[in-house]
Amino acid sequence: xxxxxxxxxxxxxxxxxxxxxxxxxxxxxxxxxxxxxxxxxxxxxxxxxxxxxxxxxxxxxxxxxxxxxxxxxxxxxxxxxxxxxxxxxxxxxxxxxxxxxxxxxxxxxxxxxxxxxxxxxxxxxxxxxxxxxxxxxxxxxxxxxxxxxxxxxxxxxxxxxxxxxxxxxxxxxxxxxxxxxxxxxxxxxxxxxx
Numbered sequence: 001x002x003x004x005x006x007x008x009x010x011x012x013x014x015x016x017x018x019x020x021x022x023x024x025x026x027x028x029x030x031x032x033x034x035x036x037x038x039x040x041x042x043x044x045x046x047x048x049x050x051x052x053x054x055x056x057x058x059x060x061x062x063x064x065x066x067x068x069x070x071x072x073x074x075x076x077x078x079x080x081x082x083x084x085x086x087x088x089x090x091x092x093x094x095x096x097x098x099x100x101x102x103x104x105x106x107x108x109x110x111x112x113x114x115x116x117x118x119x120x121x122x123x124x125x126x127x128x129x130x131x132x133x134x135x136x137x138x139x140x141x142x143x144x145x146x147x148x149x150x151x152x153x154x155x156x157x158x159x160x161x162x163x164x165x166x167x168x169x170x171x172x173x174x175x176x177x178x179x180x181x182x183x184x185x186x187x188x189x190x191x192x193x194x
Contacts, residue, residue, distance in 0.1 A: 007082055011082050038074075040074055041066070070091050071089070094139065097133065100137050104150070108124050111154060111155060111158070118162070120162070120169065120170075123174055125175065125177065128177045132146075132149055133146075154175065157184050161184060172186070172188070
């Protein structure tokens, strides 16, 4: 999507290892790692069927087919002299359900740490974790919507409960999945033995 001049500048950096601006100032790129990302080949990823493979060879064939498709997309988009100066091309795969669940766990841990400053503890049931993972995952956008789902459904509900006086210092909040979303219930936290 970038202007063609951007690729000309990148080509100069990759070829010469330096770049000179209109005022004669030179920037040295010899000890620089340049990481470029693109969504080329994303259409091919979306056409891939979802599910788990049981045959390792079939997975390798699909992997090679996907890599070939991405390389063809790159060849159609970029000039050969640009592609010849790229050291490596890495194809990222869509996140699995297990990886999304791990991301939910990390986000929930962050919320738990912030709430502990207020003296409130909470736990997320496995069902609520799955609900958040499904609500916040999109095959096209990956885990990007997950942060918004955690904010909208978990953090906002906790904030409203704290501001409304439903949750206060010393409470233990259990977050579960209900028919229409997350359900938060509170009880006084049990005293931890010293």
